[in-house]
Amino acid sequence: MADDDEACGDEASTERLQADLHADEAIARSVRGRYLQSVAWRAGAAERRATEEEQMARDVRRSVLSSGSGDVAEAARSFGLDLVDGDALSVNLVKERWRELALQRHPDIAGGGGETFLGLKRHYQVLLQACRSQRESVVLRDEAA
Secondary structure: OHHHHHHHHHHHHHHHHHHHHHHHHHHHHHHHHHHHHHHHHHHHHHHHHHHHHHHHHHHHHHHHHHHOOHHHHHHHHHOOOOHHHOOOOOHHHHHHHHHHHHHHHOOOOOOOOHHHHHHHHHHHHHHHHHHHHHHHHHHHHHHHO
C-alpha cells in the first residue's frame, strides 16, 4: 500500500512539474514576442521620426504659402529657398543656409557688408519664427487629439 501512495505522489508531482513547465514555456513565448515587437518598433523609430520631420516641413511650407506673408516669402528668397518649387522649410535647413550665408556676408569678411548682414539676420529670425510657430501649432493639434 505504501508503494501505491508513492506511485500516486510521483504521478501528481510529475503532472505539477509538467504543468509548471508548460506555464514557463508560455511565459517565455510571450516575453519573446513582446521583445521582438519592441525591437521592431525601435528599428522603425528613426524612419518614423524622419517622416514626421518631413511632414512638419511640408506643413510649414503650406502655412507659409497660404498665409500670404510677404516677409516670410521675401526671407525665403533671400536664403535661396524657393518654397513654390518644393523646398521644405525646416529649422535645420534654415540654420544650415544661415551658416553658409553668414560666412559669405559677414562684415568682417571681404565682400560682406553690415547692412547686408543685418538684413540677412532679420530674414533668419523671420524664417525661424515661421518654423517655430508651425511646430507649436503641430504640437497643440497633437495634444488636442
